[in-house]
Each structure stands twice: as C-alpha cells, then as structure tokens.
Amino acid sequence: MHAATHLLATDLDGTLVGDQNSLQMLLDFYTNQPYDVSLVYITGRHYQSALTLIDEENLPVPDVLITDVGTAIYIGESLAPDVVWSQHLEQSWMPKKIDAIARQISGLVSQELPITNRCSYYATDPTVVEDFRAALDQAEVSYKLIYSGGRDVDILPAGSGKGQALQYILNKYQLDDAKLLVAGDSGNDAEMLTMGFPSVIVGNAQPELLEQPHHPSIYRATESYAGGIHEAWRYFYTD
Incomplete structure (x- = not known):
C-alpha cells in the first residue's frame, strides 16, 4: 500500500x-x-x-x-x-451505557450484532432518532450517530x-x-x-x-x- x-x-x-x-x-x-x-x-x-x-x-x-x-x-x-x-477508538467508548440508554427509547430496536465496537439499532421514525440523540447528549456520552436508509441507526465511537x-x-x-x-x-x-x-x-x-x-x-x-x-x-x- x-x-x-x-x-x-x-x-x-x-x-x-x-x-x-x-x-x-x-x-x-x-x-x-x-x-x-x-x-x-x-x-x-x-x-x-x-x-x-x-x-x-x-x-x-x-x-x-x-x-x-x-x-x-x-x-x-x-x-x-x-x-x-x-x-x-476504545479510549472513550461506552457501549454498555449506550445500550442501556437505547433500551429506554420507545421505537428503537437493537440489531443484535456479534461485536461491541459499534452499537446499531433500527428506527423508522426520525423523531425516535432525535430522542435517542438527546438522551445520549444528556448522559454526556461521547459518540457519533449516523442515520441511514430510513431505518439504520449506528452509534460509533467519536473520531x-x-x-x-x-x-x-x-x-x-x-x-x-x-x-x-x-x-x-x-x-x-x-x-x-x-x-x-x-x-x-x-x-x-x-x-x-x-x-x-x-x-x-x-x-x-x-x-x-x-x-x-x-x-x-x-x-x-x-x-
């Protein structure tokens, strides 16, 4: 390379x-x-x-x-x-805390992936995504949120x-x-x-x-x- x-x-x-x-x-x-x-x-x-x-x-x-x-x-x-x-990426990554917050958001469904370096969910309502974003901000979690395809919500480590x-x-x-x-x-x-x-x-x-x-x-x-x-x-x- x-x-x-x-x-x-x-x-x-x-x-x-x-x-x-x-x-x-x-x-x-x-x-x-x-x-x-x-x-x-x-x-x-x-x-x-x-x-x-x-x-x-x-x-x-x-x-x-x-x-x-x-x-x-x-x-x-x-x-x-x-x-x-x-x-x-692991330095500020808190997947367990993110998943705990996600479980409190109605309309957010876990994708149940076999990895922990990202947290991924399904949501068809953009309002649900914004509620999730607000909850993460309130908890002062370091993250990057990507919403794509009208259903995929990926929470990634910042950076x-x-x-x-x-x-x-x-x-x-x-x-x-x-x-x-x-x-x-x-x-x-x-x-x-x-x-x-x-x-x-x-x-x-x-x-x-x-x-x-x-x-x-x-x-x-x-x-x-x-x-x-x-x-x-x-x-x-x-x-």
Whole structure:
C-alpha cells in the first residue's frame, strides 16, 4: 500500500456489489490498465459478514477492509486487525451505557450484532432518532450517530466513521499523492464522499445521499452500482 499509485475506496452493498455484469466490466477494466488499482472496501457490515459477501460475489481480496461503518480496520493479505486504530477508538467508548440508554427509547430496536465496537439499532421514525440523540447528549456520552436508509441507526465511537477510517489509512501509508476515487450509495457514505477527494455517488444511490450539495469533487453517475464507479473513474482519470 505504501507505493500505491491508484486507489479505489468503495462501499460494498449497493455500490461495488449489486450488478454482476457491471462489476465484471469494472474489474476487467482495471486489469487492462497499465497501473495497479489498490482496493479499500469500506462497509457497514461486520467482519465475518463482509468476508462472506466477498466470497459469495467472488470479489478480489482488498488491500484494506474497513468494517462496521469505519470502526474496525483489517490490513494486508491476511486482513489482520489494525490494533492501533482499535485502541484509539476504545479510549472513550461506552457501549454498555449506550445500550442501556437505547433500551429506554420507545421505537428503537437493537440489531443484535456479534461485536461491541459499534452499537446499531433500527428506527423508522426520525423523531425516535432525535430522542435517542438527546438522551445520549444528556448522559454526556461521547459518540457519533449516523442515520441511514430510513431505518439504520449506528452509534460509533467519536473520531470513527467511514471518512475518518479512510483518512487514517491514507495517512498511515502516506498516500496523499495516489489517484483516489471514493464511491458510495447511502447516508453512511456521506462523510467519506464529502472530504474533498474525487468521489462518486452511484446512479442507484438512496435519496438521502442525493440530497448532498453539489461539489466539484463529487461526480453523480448515471450508471448504477459498479457501472457508476466505472463511469466516474473514466471521468476523473483518463490517463
């Protein structure tokens, strides 16, 4: 990764994954380029779920796998956990207290995940989400709240998230000069898409992401899924 010249940092479900034909066309396109494209997958899935998807969709193993909405990072051929990142986030993280507060909020349903580095819930009423936010603030809990897809409520350690995790990787491997494309389709991708890097909102993006202000660094693809990534790559990087 230290010597990477071209880098795709992409969400999985609804972005890279969703249409097998366009995915294969994108992968073939990268194979035929005179440069190598390093891959960073950035997903809301937990680690084992992400590995299952990679296997089911026959995806290339990434150079970096960022899971759980940016709260866990795995690197290298063996996808070993990045302990420095984990220890950094654990300093002010209080999942038990967050879950205790969540149980007091009517309309909030736990997602019952097999991990503790994030707390995730379902809520279809935005008012419920704001009640939860207010309760966390009143309890003086350190957190980041992301509401996406009209139902997913993710409570993350402060300082985490997809964008922060991506920036950590760019700093760790000194990739400031790499040609980077960031791709996403939903609200939990907004942070990494709005950091000023060349980015693409794929054509099938959820309405919450389409509401983002227009910006020169954000390309709005007409093609969906991996086709949108392919379209944006050719827009930003013609050589």
